[in-house]
Amino acid sequence: MSTGNNPSDKKLTGKNPLAAAEAADKKRKIAIQVGVAAVLVALVAAIGIGIAVKKSDSDNEGTASSVAQLPATGGSVTDSGTVLIGNPDAKVKVRVVADLQCPACQQFEAANGEALAKAAADGTASVEYQIISFLDKASSTQYSSRAANASFCVAKADTTKYQGWLQxxxxxxPAEGSAGLSNDELVAIAQGAGYTDPAVATCIKDKPYNDYIKQVTQATLKSGVESTPSVYINGKLEQSDAIFTENGLTSVIADAAK
Structure with a gap:
């Protein structure tokens, strides 16, 4: 039997120190690789979450910004797109739905414009004007929308002159089927009514309310309005001849105030 330093004897009698060291080193490398991989996965996940959160915040800010910048809200213009004249807490609330290209609306204004102005001035009633634009087809220049835009422009500037401007x-x-009044003519009317701030003229020409007017018009028509003018007294549609009778709404408002 051999008694020399035979490698096979080492293999039989115990572990090879070199092999054991190599095995341990290999395990350490694997452990390091696994650890690095785990860190990378976590880092990638963190970056992904950060990007997602940032995108979400950005989307939310964009939505909030678009709402906040909607030019037709605030001040004398209500959330539903009406121009409010007078005390909102008045016992009688009148709402007038009109299109500035509508001939019947012209007749209504001639008959009751002064009655509404007086009721708003003495506190008997608040008056909300819902100016919509469904008659663009009645002109070759979308006059209905341009006039409605001018309505918001002057209302935001000063409601004390609004009813005079409306008259x-x-x-x-302009006649139906015509080109309608030009933007310069709309500016001149506003200036004649006392709206001399250059910002009003810019607003009339730049038409910042176009998209909003479409929204208001669609919402108004979907709410059940079938024609213009439509006049509501405390939420009830007024269907009497009073709306086309000179100062006919004076007695209607007085009765509603009792």
Whole structure:
């Protein structure tokens, strides 16, 4: 029997120190690789979450910004797109739905414009004007929408002159099928009504309310309005001849205030 340092004897009698060291080193490398991989996975996940959160925040900010910048809200313009004149807490609330290209609306204004102005001034009623634009087809220049835009422009500037401006707009109402009044003519009417701030003229020409007017018009028609003018007294549609009778709404408002 051999008694020399035979490698096979080492294999039989115990572990090879070199092999054991190599095996341990290999395990350490694997452990390191696994650890690095885990860190990378976590890092990638963190980056992905960060990007997703940032995108979500950005989307939310964009939505909030678009709402906040909607030019027709705030001040004398209500959330539903009406121009409010007078005390909102008045016992009688009148709502007038009109299109500035509508001949019947012109007749209504001639008959009851002064009655509404007086009721708003003495506190008997608040008056909301819902100016919509469904008659663009009645002109070759979308006059209905341009006039509605001008309505928001002047209302945002000063409601104390609004009813006077409205009366002039109806007095100068263009014929159906015509080109309608030009933007310069709309500016001149506003200036004649006392809206001399250059910002009003810019607003009329730049038409920032176009998209909003479409939304308001669609919402108004979907709510059940079938024609213009539509006049509501405390939420009830007024269907009497009073709306086309000179100062006919004066007695209607007085009765509603009792």
């Amino acid at each position: 002039t707009m109806f007095d100068k109402q």
